[in-house]
Amino acid sequence: xxxxxLKIRISLGMQTAMGPGKADLLEAIQRxxxxxxxxxxxxxxxxxxxxxxxxxxxxxxxxxVHSVPGGGHGSGAHVTETGLQVLKSYRxxxxxxxxxxxxxxQGITDHLAKDRD
Amino acid sequence: xxxxxLKIRISLGMQTAMGPGKADLLEAIQRxxxxxxxxxxxxxxxxxxxxxxxxxxxxxxxxxVHSVPGGGHGSGAHVTETGLQVLKSYRxxxxxxxxxxxxxxQGITDHLAKDRD
Numbered sequence: 059x060x061x062x063x064l065k066i067r068i069s070l071g072m073q074t075a076m077g078p079g080k081a082d083l084l085e086a087i088q089r090x091x092x093x094x095x096x097x098x099x100x101x102x103x104x105x106x107x108x109x110x111x112x113x114x115x116x117x118x119x120x121x122x123v124h125s126v127p128g129g130g131h132g133s134g135a136h137v138t139e140t141g142l143q144v145l146k147s148y149r150x151x152x153x154x155x156x157x158x159x160x161x162x163x164q165g166i167t168d169h170l171a172k173d174r175d
Numbered sequence: 176x177x178x179x180x181l182k183i184r185i186s187l188g189m190q191t192a193m194g195p196g197k198a199d200l201l202e203a204i205q206r207x208x209x210x211x212x213x214x215x216x217x218x219x220x221x222x223x224x225x226x227x228x229x230x231x232x233x234x235x236x237x238x239x240v241h242s243v244p245g246g247g248h249g250s251g252a253h254v255t256e257t258g259l260q261v262l263k264s265y266r267x268x269x270x271x272x273x274x275x276x277x278x279x280x281q282g283i284t285d286h287l288a289k290d291r292d
Contacts, residue, residue, distance in 0.1 A: 064184075064185060067184075068181060069179070070178075070288070071178070140286055144282070146282070158275035159271045159272060162265075165260065165261070170187055170236065
């Protein structure tokens, strides 16, 4: 049976500034210390991960990810202070919606098909 | 300057059961009385509108849209009782998130680029 999931995105014009995939990627970069290792962990191409990072960095006033390319000493990537703040607010938002909007969410999920796979 | 928007989706497996586009389409069908007129109003192909309706109807235990094809007397489409309930819960959810999660939303939007177009 398929699971119902709540997905929250903050869009800016045509772009998604923050959403489930970008938040997961930020966490993977923080854990892995590089965009390529994060991409590998998320079973995503390096190009795709780089595009998501680039999109995030352009949507915010300060970059969310700082990367030093090259593969040599000091190379890699980390989530900036702004990135950590935005990520925390996004995860807090997800939790808060689940707790504060239970009635409204149930008004939708109660009607979902029970036998979908 | 691009406007920041909150977008909420309820997904079921790989499908989006309810989201901004589907909610707008339900309202357009209710207003227009047919999928084709709703598609035209939303500047969307009939095929695309039909696919969105079909996806919604399959995600929920009861169809959200009832349509009588043919173009003749009695043909057209309307949002079912279940559809109206789900739509109301979704719009209530959007409002509730804005009011109940102001702090978390600001923790993201305060960092967005101000000069994006």
